[in-house]
Amino acid sequence: MESRKSLQFLVLSICVTLVLVVTWVHLPSSPNKVFLDCTLSSAWCSSKNRIQSSTKPNNLIKKPQQSSSTTQHQQHDSDVPHHPLDPLTVQEFNKIHAILAAHPFFESVSKYTLNTVSLEEPDKELVIKWKRGDPLPARKASVTAMVKGKSHFLTVDLNTDEVSIDEKSSVVSGYPTMAMEEMVGVLDVPLKSIEFNRTISQRGVNMGDLACLPISSGWYDLPVEENRRLIKVQCYSKKDTVNFYMKPIEGLTVLVDMDKKEVVSISDNGRDIPIANGINTDYRYSVQKLNGDFRLFNPISLEQPKGPSFTVEDGHLVKWANWEFHLKADARAGIIISQVKVRDPETSELRSVMYKGFTSELFVPYMDPTDAWYFKTYMDAGEYGFGLQAMPLDPLNDCPRNAYYMDGVFAAADGTPYLQPNMICVFESYAGDIAWRHSECPITDLQVTEVRPKVNLVVRMAAAVANYDYIIDWEFQTDGLIRAKVGLSGILMVKGTTYDHMNQVPSQEYLYGTLLSENIIGVIHDHFITYYLDLDVDGSDNSFMKVNIKKQETLPGESPRKSYLKAVKNVAKTEKDAQIKLKLYDPSEFHMINPSKKTRVGNPVGYKVVPSGTAASLLDPEDPPQKRAAFTNNQIWVTPYNKSEQWAGGLFVYQSEGDDTLQVWSNRDRPIENKDIVLWYTLGFHHIPCQEDYPIMPTVSSSFDLKPVNFFERNPVLKLPPNFKDDLPVCKAHDSS
Amino acid sequence: MESRKSLQFLVLSICVTLVLVVTWVHLPSSPNKVFLDCTLSSAWCSSKNRIQSSTKPNNLIKKPQQSSSTTQHQQHDSDVPHHPLDPLTVQEFNKIHAILAAHPFFESVSKYTLNTVSLEEPDKELVIKWKRGDPLPARKASVTAMVKGKSHFLTVDLNTDEVSIDEKSSVVSGYPTMAMEEMVGVLDVPLKSIEFNRTISQRGVNMGDLACLPISSGWYDLPVEENRRLIKVQCYSKKDTVNFYMKPIEGLTVLVDMDKKEVVSISDNGRDIPIANGINTDYRYSVQKLNGDFRLFNPISLEQPKGPSFTVEDGHLVKWANWEFHLKADARAGIIISQVKVRDPETSELRSVMYKGFTSELFVPYMDPTDAWYFKTYMDAGEYGFGLQAMPLDPLNDCPRNAYYMDGVFAAADGTPYLQPNMICVFESYAGDIAWRHSECPITDLQVTEVRPKVNLVVRMAAAVANYDYIIDWEFQTDGLIRAKVGLSGILMVKGTTYDHMNQVPSQEYLYGTLLSENIIGVIHDHFITYYLDLDVDGSDNSFMKVNIKKQETLPGESPRKSYLKAVKNVAKTEKDAQIKLKLYDPSEFHMINPSKKTRVGNPVGYKVVPSGTAASLLDPEDPPQKRAAFTNNQIWVTPYNKSEQWAGGLFVYQSEGDDTLQVWSNRDRPIENKDIVLWYTLGFHHIPCQEDYPIMPTVSSSFDLKPVNFFERNPVLKLPPNFKDDLPVCKAHDSS
Incomplete structure (x- = not known):
């Protein structure tokens, strides 16, 4: 019996080792260097788009359909800030990286993570006073970092190289937003567990079909949560579908220590629950069997042959119709709109809103x-980074033709900058709606019909926090209205x-x-x-x-x-x-x-x-x-x-x-x-x-x-002109041109 | 003193007579024949577009901008019903007119008003059972009429010429929807009053500048309301502006007996209130002083070079994408949508919604x-007729290019049909929105971005109930959603x-x-x-x-x-x-x-x-x-x-x-x-x-x-295709073509 047990154990161990080796190749790698290098691992790793000061951004994302007159997608490695609120540039990220790496606080530790690195905005009064042409107020960065399992908040002065450390974590609970590398880095931790491997195998899931998600575990005032950063990993089978979310391995939850990268406990309560078959769950266009019954549309498109009516000055200052505002990408918030001003038609003055x-x-x-x-009580901005999860927009589908696309430049967990291409789009929208109208009717015996079409400006991003997609729109209307809109899609x-x-x-x-x-x-x-x-x-x-x-x-x-x-x-x-x-x-x-x-x-x-x-x-x-x-x-x-x-x-x-x-x-x-x-x-x-x-x-x-x-x-839109026939473009179908 | 008083009275009388004569010319005429004839009066009178079986409709409204492929705006005098729910045709209206005029109920009275004449829809089961090609169920009309100050409800069978009278007014209170001629017809009643003329003159308003509105007086359980149909007339000055609503003659209310066309009482409490100057209240484009500060847009347009993707069969059956419904104009409701069905993508079956x-x-x-x-507690559909007040839509402004326009055919107060041209539009809308999307993110290591643009079908009318404009939209989405939307504009x-x-x-x-x-x-x-x-x-x-x-x-x-x-x-x-x-x-x-x-x-x-x-x-x-x-x-x-x-x-x-x-x-x-x-x-x-x-x-x-x-x-829109660049049109500015 003893030897039989030993044999069983040996076979099991070999299996587990094999599985681990296989998985090692298939799952995102688990970097353990101080400065992460994931060029060899995930194709999606934030380092993929890492910007080297000597090389062009490695941006494989296809470019949006642009009218040729719009210049954008410049090389970000030569960006300089033009406005006090402009986000940190590639050069600034590199400088912060260098300052921090050389700082005693980080020099002394073998491993740390920079969770967020972003502009520390100058004091509001300074920004309000600032005028184009003035020198910029001192450029500073806010940094949150995990060092030895503790949260830290630092400010880096880019002019003086000074680093100040504000020990907020001694006053408030919690940990910073996870770095993308941290979320990915916990996914292979369960594989270290024999129990985990055994149950996966027992449920009939091939290791090669395993897809796991890092699920923020919340806080429940439990002893296990004390003094450690925890995360829960749950897994799915991606057999026969890209939509693995529809094939949960139900009831299996692995509690992981995020900093030590070790399994704390495994909960396995769903062994009697079959994994759904996932038939017809793949939503990709390429796999749809189209039949003639689903009527398709003739093409319909928002067309602006003279180009859009907005401009983006210095990469961030959007000017459109009676509006002006500063727009930037942020790893935590996603879109930040600042200094929103609207022009008063009576005085022509730009007024703060x-x-x-x-x-x-x-x-x-x-x-x-x-x-x-x-x-499962997600707080997506503070836990996962709403901007970090905002993937490149799909031109012509996420945003119409003539959209302007703005990139995000963020810091990887090691502080090096990387590119989030096409993260935000800006476009004009016309849905056939009416800005204002009035017809006189027979009662009043006046022949008046005055109608003005409604054209809006939309700023959009789409954050896919794992399964869910949040479409975040800021819509500016000429009548002074700002609409904040959230669309929920995804899985x-x-x-x-x-x-x-x-x-x-x-x-x-x-x-x-x-x-x-x-x-x-x-x-x-x-x-x-x-x-x-x-x-x-x-x-x-x-x-x-x-x-x-x-x-x-x-x-x-x-x-x-x-x-x-x-x-x-x-x-x-x-x-x-x-x-x-x-x-x-x-x-x-x-x-x-x-x-x-x-x-x-x-x-x-x-x-x-x-x-x-x-x-x-x-x-x-x-x-x-x-x-x-x-x-x-x-x-x-x-x-x-x-x-x-x-x-x-x-x-x-x-x-x-x-x-x-x-x-x-x-x-x-x-x-x-x-x-x-x-x-x-x-x-x-x-x-x-x-x-x-x-x-x-x-x-x-x-x-x-x-x-x-x-x-x-x-x-304020009394003077808006109506559409006249001769204003509108002359179009023909692409295949007839 | 006596003679002086007589002289004063004489002068006043002459003034009043003069005013009455002048006003008679300027205000809509007050027809007192059985069959109204307002060809000589208001340019807007419903009779203007009266359809004579021998002549073309007198339709002065400019035609919408159409893609040449869309055929519409047929001559309505040869319309025949194709569907059990199709509205009454010109020929049917004429037949009803003839039947009623010859009916003892109306023959015996010197004056009556047909307030509403509309299709009495066949029983629901008959309509549901009916299939294209089947003979139509019996065509009937519902008529509400005012005869000698009493409400009547009649049904006219167009096959048998039978008229049945349902004395609902003995069971329920109230009067029918006012005919347009009734609303207009009360406006000159106040002029018969010396008191009214005096106060108008005292307030410094020229009779030529007077604009009055017929305001439904509600019901307050007051003795004055018993057994008579009342309306309140309030007036404005249209001096120096088409927007007379901004120049009320405040506090002056004339209570009018609508049937007897006489003043019941005058309330005049605002003599100390000045009439607003109305400066800059004219909203018409033609009077705006445009200055360079108001930035205009480059043209933006919804373009469909291959034409719209919907069809309107037999004038009323709308088919678009996965939707099918019957659409008609109604004098009281405005738009009526019937037999709305959506196609199930699994079975291709049309399913009732x-x-x-x-x-x-x-x-x-x-x-x-x-x-x-x-x-002022308006009930616009039942009092004024929501459809009666739906004025012709302004092509390119009320609805985008490629919209289809549907006319209303209604009965004037004497029962003769008239045309409400371009009353409803149908168009496809694309605002740059997203039907569904999903991006996979770095966490899951899958490269997936699937996004589908959202195209909707909109059915619209705009009812201008005197000052207010109601934009009524029915929006059909491919995912099976129907949005009912109300826009408020006007004055x-x-x-x-x-x-x-x-x-x-x-x-x-x-x-x-x-x-x-x-x-x-x-x-x-x-x-x-x-x-x-x-x-x-x-x-x-x-x-x-x-x-x-x-x-x-x-x-x-x-x-x-x-x-x-x-x-x-x-x-x-x-x-x-x-x-x-x-x-x-x-x-x-x-x-x-x-x-x-x-x-x-x-x-x-x-x-x-x-x-x-x-x-x-x-x-x-x-x-x-x-x-x-x-x-x-x-x-x-x-x-x-x-x-x-x-x-x-x-x-x-x-x-x-x-x-x-x-x-x-x-x-x-x-x-x-x-x-x-x-x-x-x-x-x-x-x-x-x-x-x-x-x-x-x-x-x-x-x-x-x-x-x-x-x-x-x-x-249901899983198989919706994304936009591809080659699907979209090639456009150039009109002035470059």
Whole structure:
């Protein structure tokens, strides 16, 4: 028996070794050098597009279809900053890399990770004062780094080479955004485990078909979470489909120590659950069997034969119609829009609307409390990097013809810069909509029909945080309205089940979602996207005014009417006055006004935030995920401007304990009247999956608006011309040309 | 003294006579013949486009820009119906006219008005059974008429010439939709009054500058309202601007008996309020002084060099991509969409989604209880005719190039048909949006980017109910979603005021709105648009299921999570179970399911109604306007199908007392489970005007969706192809061609 056991062990060991060797080749490599080099590993590794100062960027991505007049996609290695808010350049990244590598703090350690390296923006007053032609304020970088399992926050002065270390981690919980190399680097850790290999084999999955995901494990105040950075790895089979998400190896969760790269524990509860067959889940065009029944369209295209009407100066300053703003890519936020100004048609003056706007954090809790699912409560910006996950846009499909594409330049985990090509696009959109119109009718006996077409400018990125795709749009309209829109597409996170028909499910059993296909449940979840909106309406000092719409009963004899609605205005004094939950039956408008600036007839100038369809978080406020994502406790918040309060879930969101959130800041209840204040808006979605979401989801969108309210003296697009036939292009089909 | 008084009276009389003579020429004529003839009066009079069987339609409206391949704008006098739901044709209108004129009921009276004449649709079962090639079911017309101050409802059988009279007016209150000639015909009634002429003159308004509006007076249970049809006339000065709405003669209200055409009383309370100067309120392009500062766009256009991808068969059957539906113009509803079907990509079968959908009623209460404003609580469909007010669309501006235009053919007050040209447009839209997408990211080491552009089909009309313009869109998406969208533009209804700056307004005074310009207040109001949605999901018998999203607390020890959200399904048994008020903190999905039809894995097939931004009516339920518009008491209702329950405010809405509304029907609490049922959805807007709305409003939009939920086995647009460069057209600027 003894020898038999030994033999079994030997065979098993050989198998495991073999598997490990094979996997080593097939999975992304696990770099263990100080400076990562993944040129030999993943084709997608961020180092692939690493920029060497002596060589051209290794950018294999096809170039967008451009009108020949648009010059872009310059070589980024010679970029220089032109504006105080311009992102760090290749040369600056290289300099930071050199400064840090030589710094005693890093010199003394054998291994560290630079999790984020980004511009430390100059003080707001400096930026506002700065004019083109002025020298730039001192260039600085903010760096978050993991050294010996601890979070660090550093500032590097690029002029003086000085490094200052701010030990925020002694004050707040959590870890920095994962570097892409860290996410990839944990995926082969489970393979070190015999138990893991055995169960994979027992479930009939070939190691070559294994696809695993690094799933942020949240924080649940458990002993295992203390003093270590954890991640959970769950795996799928990619046999016969590129859409491995539809073939989960259900119930198998490997808890990994992210820094030590070792397995902490394995939970394996789904051995009786078959892996779904994945038939017809591959969504790629190349594998579709097209039949004649699906009618295709004649080509339809947004055409601008004279080219687009916007310009991008110095790589970042977008000018279009009556708008001007600074646009850049950011590894954590994705898109950052700054110094948004709109031209007043009465005075021709450019007037400030918003100093800075971006998606500050996301919260995506899944609604299944069982072992393999309860922890799925993603905070995609702070944990994964919303910009890091924004893959190159597909020209003609992600954005129409004549789009302008902007690259991201980020730092790899070792600090060397790399290129995220075509990460953001900018384009003009015309959907056939109407900016304003009026016809006179027979009643008035006037023959008037005046209609103006509506053309917008869209700034877009698409972040694919593993399975889900978030399409983030900032839409600028000529009437002064800014629409922030989120589209959800991509692939559901699904759960394996033994059921292949609803009639097998006992009536008392709750599935936590919808049976989408045989052995596949789409688990219910929410999405919340919290926007940081530093509105500066005609200057920094603003007030937040709630215009409450209230039923007013008339007095007896006052009117044949019993009631009417009255607008009751209340200016918020402190932060708690501005913690707002939206109510259909107690409605309000939410104005950001400048109390010192009035229109000709005496209304304070303002912008209002206009919610549209949305969802609120209904989790228990004391539930650990909700505590960490307490920024979703209200739809609207207003805080005094504070340079350090930009990330709604805190600076270090990974495994954070909820001690550094917007809720914590706002509860200080600081004065916010006639001050430099920031408005936060959370857009939400409840998602009960349905079969139409399988195997890939049609886009679902929602949005909110920032809209001028007594900001202009009158309709700012009164002078917009209509379309005349001779304005429009002459087109012919490509195959007839 | 006596003679002096006589002289004064003589002079005044001469003045009044002179004024009356002048006005007679300038205002629309007041026809008093049985068969109206307004060929000599208003250029806009519905008779202008009157169709004579011997002549071509007198259609002065310019034709839309068409691709030469599209044939349309046939001569309507030879139209024949091809489908059971096709609207009445010119020949049918003429026949009805002849039948009624010869009928004893009308022969015996000297004067009557046909308020509405429209197809009496055949029974639903007949329509559903009918197939192309079958003979049409009997053609019938529904007629509402005013005879001797009483409402009548008649049915005319076009095959048998039989007329049946259904005395609904003995059961329900109210009067039919006003005929256009009635609205116009009351405008000169005030001129018969010396008092009116005197006050107009005293306010310094030249009779030649007078512009008056017929304002439905509502119903307030006042003795004056008993047994007569009333309307209120309010006037404006059109001196120096086409935008007379901005120059109200405030406080002057003339109560007119609509049938007797006489003044009942005059209320004149605003003599101290100056008429606003109207400077810069003319919005027409031709009068704008353009300056170089307003940047214009390079041309941008939706181009389809191979033409649109939809067809309109037999004038009404629209086929596009996977959709097919019947489309027609209606004088009361505007657009009616019927027999909406979508093709299932798995089976190629056309599947029923909705039997009929249209805007059933509007409710627009103004929030000012004072004498000249309290009654402004419009119900635009039932009072004014939403389709009657839908003026010709402006090609290239109201709808893009390649749009198809559909005419309306309606009956004038005397029953003769007339043409409403270009009333509805149909076009394909591409805004640069994304139907679905997914990119794989570095984590998964797969190189996949698949993106599909989103092309929609839009059906549009624009109804200008005097000042306001409603842009009504039905948007069909290839993923099975139908979006019903309402855009509000046009001109505010404003109130004159003595104030020209907010600092003159005492702090305790409430203005009922916003000071928009000197002497002009934009009064707060709501808009509600109630849709009739006879969803027939894969057949007529459906159930309404509320999927309530509820917080579920976990049991101690069950999970590290304290809570999650659970979907709790409840099928409505009776109507009261389906009277729904939307709640952000008690959210639900609202499914219309077919309990007899399941997907492969056993989910009932369904469509859900998905609200977006909306507003609820907050008026007192016992307030007379709210009682009349009780259909706005909930956002969602479900009623059993009943052919006579189509108009949410009742058949006779004008001066109705709220005894025939959706609320009354629904309160019967009839069973609605697994029955042919109708869903009603109300889209609402609170509108606190702002200066940007002056002098013409930038479009504000909101919408709701009808969305497949387990209707398809899987994503129905999986096989949609991406755009390839060679698909797209080759264009050049018009001036370079």
